[in-house]
Amino acid sequence: MTTSKLRISLLQMDIAIGEPERNFAKLESMLEQAVSTAEKPDVIVFPEMWNTGYALDRIHELADVQGERTREYLSLFSRQHQVNIIGGSIAEKKEDAILNTIYAFDRTGNVAADYSKIHLFRLMDEEKYLTAGERLGRFELDGIQTGMMICYDIRFPELSRKLALDGAKLLFVPAEWPHPRLHHWRTLLMARAIENQMYVVSCNRVGTSGTTSFFGHSMVIDPWGEAIAEGGEEETILTATVDLDNVDKVRRTIPIFEDRRPHLY
Numbered sequence: 001m002t003t004s005k006l007r008i009s010l011l012q013m014d015i016a017i018g019e020p021e022r023n024f025a026k027l028e029s030m031l032e033q034a035v036s037t038a039e040k041p042d043v044i045v046f047p048e049m050w051n052t053g054y055a056l057d058r059i060h061e062l063a064d065v066q067g068e069r070t071r072e073y074l075s076l077f078s079r080q081h082q083v084n085i086i087g088g089s090i091a092e093k094k095e096d097a098i099l100n101t102i103y104a105f106d107r108t109g110n111v112a113a114d115y116s117k118i119h120l121f122r123l124m125d126e127e128k129y130l131t132a133g134e135r136l137g138r139f140e141l142d143g144i145q146t147g148m149m150i151c152y153d154i155r156f157p158e159l160s161r162k163l164a165l166d167g168a169k170l171l172f173v174p175a176e177w178p179h180p181r182l183h184h185w186r187t188l189l190m191a192r193a194i195e196n197q198m199y200v201v202s203c204n205r206v207g208t209s210g211t212t213s214f215f216g217h218s219m220v221i222d223p224w225g226e227a228i229a230e231g232g233e234e235e236t237i238l239t240a241t242v243d244l245d246n247v248d249k250v251r252r253t254i255p256i257f258e259d260r261r262p263h264l265y
């Protein structure tokens with residue numbers, strides 16, 4: 001199936017730290033809400049580490065072993081509702097390692113791709129508890145070349161550029177990005193969209209864990225850099241339609257991929 005338009009719903013949810021049962025229940029109710037609208041979404045996205053939050057000191061006991069529970073539930077949901085899912089990310093236990101992993105499901109419930117965060121965020125001690133992924137996240141979603149990255153990854157322009165050079169026109173970014181760095185969040189996401197002339201779809205959590213508060217502001221940014229949807233700081237489902245033909249239009253108008261001089265840099 002190839003299409004140029006996609007309706008995307010972002011579950012901008014609160015996350016209970018260290019309480020996977022509560023988080024599963026919250027996710028289930030928001031997923032049901034997202035598909036009970038007259039016009040169903042083609043894709044649903046959630047935030048980073050939605051199963052456990054940043055309960056890093058207990059992450060070995062809380063993480064989803066081999067992602068089995070998450071995969072079973074989301075695979076069934078995507079098949080039943082024939083919807084693509086970018087399953088936020090989860091804390092996933094693989095042997096002795098814990099990874100911060102996105103599973104992406106197609107409309108038939110198959111895992112189309114997975115991606116584990118490659119840049120660990122030292123300000124939140126991620127490198128002490130988590131193992132970094134070693135591969136990039138790129139796949140085809142309804143025939144559209146798509147990339148995935150997680151939160152801190154947006155600070156590394158090389159990564160989104162590589163995904164764009166490899167063909168991605170659409171980039172998903174699940175996150176748990178807190179105050180006081182709203183300015184960085186919005187600016188970096190816009191920059192990734194403008195410099196790569198691609199759609200950027202970011203889903204951030206809301207709520208507070210300990211002394212850290214998360215501001216939401218999930219965004220859908222078009223390839224010209226305009227925010228076509230942006231959440232506030234409350235729990236909500238944000239929906240927007242992206243038209244991938246706009247990527248080609250912008251890339252024709254200002255042909256940066258033809259004008260690059262990679263032999264000089």
Ligand SMILES: O=C(O)CCC(=O)C(=O)O
Nearest residue numbers: 121151152176177178181
């Ligand atoms: O880079 C930042 O400021 C936030 C990153 C972050 O919170 C994360 O990667 O979990």
